[in-house]
Amino acid sequence: MSSAWLPPGQYIETIARATSYACLYFTDSRGRPVQLRATRSAEAWQWPGGNMDPGETPWQCALRECLEETGIVFGGEPKLLGSHFIGHQGEAWPANHIGFIFDGGTLTDEQIGSIVLDPAEHTQVRVQTVAEWEAVMTPRTFARLREIDAARRDGVVRYMEA
Template sequence: MRPPVPRPCGRVRPMTTSPQRWLPREEWIKTQPQALLASCVLLRDPRGRMLLLRYGPGQPASGTWWLPGGMLDPGEDPWTAARREVGEETGLAVGGAPRLIGVDHRADVGGTGPVLDCFFDGGTVGEEARVRLSAEHDGHAFVGVDELAGLALTGPVRTLEALCAAALGGSVAYLREGLPHEAAGVGG
């Protein structure tokens, strides 16, 4: 007996009726979307509150709070960048295997063009740990999800809520402009 032939789901149409023209690779690459990559880490204290850092004077987001993190350096992968940024910004070391808890696509960040943020679960910071801030930041606090509404945040509260839920639930939050996929008006 022959196996059943799969049937298409819905209508399938060719994207173009013109003959396919192939570009040389160097030209084709120039036509592809370009995006900056950044990584952030969700660190929690034993009570489950997340570590937030306040951007200091002279920083683009001065006076706002966000997770430790930043842009990838050339040749870095997102987890390596996340660990480096935590060390530079807090003096804390994050080890172990990477656990991705969120991805956020932002179409434009202050004129940079698209940015893809990778968020990792950094685990729990012990009571004895001492945060040592970089010159980029002038404050830090461990904050519960229920305390976020009163803070000036760099991004949406819903981003941090989704990341905390993903970390606790063992899932990954897919975000667009800082909002969960369905809240961002994305179909599918």
């Protein structure tokens, strides 16, 4: 291993690549998670969010994606519930994937009912208990839901690897 200084463009070629996403975790007034059914994902249930655009911070991404995917203009402060790391998956996804999950707070029944989905991305809004979610989610995505819900309840930020 060389300790010689490299110009940034050359140095970047020597380190792991990563993409990143950010999202907001909402519950209803009874504490039940609110999720959206994705149109293009094997892991169909997810929170409003998506991949970061160039120059965008995780928080800016979460706000933008929430607005695009639900019509909700979130006005709260950034409160991180967890971060999520998915390692390089070969040709299926040739980079690490890093996520930031923020607390979106509580939505009223009226707010949930007024969600406007982008039909190219999501087909349904669903509100269920954590136990009910386990039956319809993959084990991997349910583990993330369980940890983020616990972080919301106990105030301890979670770090998760997949």
